Amino acid sequence: MAVSLTWTYPGRFDQARGRDAARSVPVPPDAVAARDTDRPLEELAETALVAACLAGRADAFDLIVARHRRPVYQLCYRFVSNHEDASDLSQDVFLRAYKGLRSFRGQSTLSTWLHRIAVNVCLNRVSAKAPLEGPRRKVESIDEMQFIDTRSDSPSELVLKEERAVRVRAAIAELPRKQRATLILRTYHEMSHQEIANVLGSSVGAVKANFFHALGNLKKLLGDDV
Secondary structure, eight states: OOOOOOOOOOOOOOHHHHHHHHHHSOOOHHHHHHHHHTOOGGGSOHHHHHHHHHTTOTHHHHHHHHHHHHHHHHHHHHHHOOHHHHHHHHHHHHHHHHHTGGGOOSSSOHHHHHHHHHHHHHHHHHHHTOOOSSSOOOOOOOOTTTTSOOTTOOHHHHHHHHHHHHHHHHHHHTSOHHHHHHHIIIIISOOOHHHHHHHHTSOHHHHHHHHHHHHHHHHHHHGGGO
């Protein structure tokens, strides 16, 4: 099933709100230049893009979404293993980011900030242990083998690989919250321990410990499938 990653825009900043938000966030020099000379948004760095959005150029947020929607969507999918739920969650992530944009101070990258929001949204969702509106949905593949050359695999081998992937996803879903988040960010998103610590708001030592325990628990859950 093809999944639309189109952003549903929640509305435009009015001028008063834009001025208030702009006063609350330090505006980088290149963001000032962007307002004064109407530079194309595509040329702006992340902090300047955020400042431009807060200053009233609401289409700047569309570009933020365009740059980050795919990794955010994929992260959400890793937590819920369902395309439709992942799409709903990623929409929630960007809505929260839009509403809280003035809290972004540029102390981390915009990607890290968005990943932090996404992890919190997903952990809250899975902790509730209740499906989103509508009937319970089956676990779906995110085409994890799309980067693997399977041309030499027989149909039976492909089926076995997919079945194993389903078991792995189910086992990951059984891990404690922080272990699950750490494993997903480390294994599927290939983040460093420091990057994961930045996303989770923890120490590198805690990240390493969570990853170690996650692997151990995953091995116990999968048994001979590891």
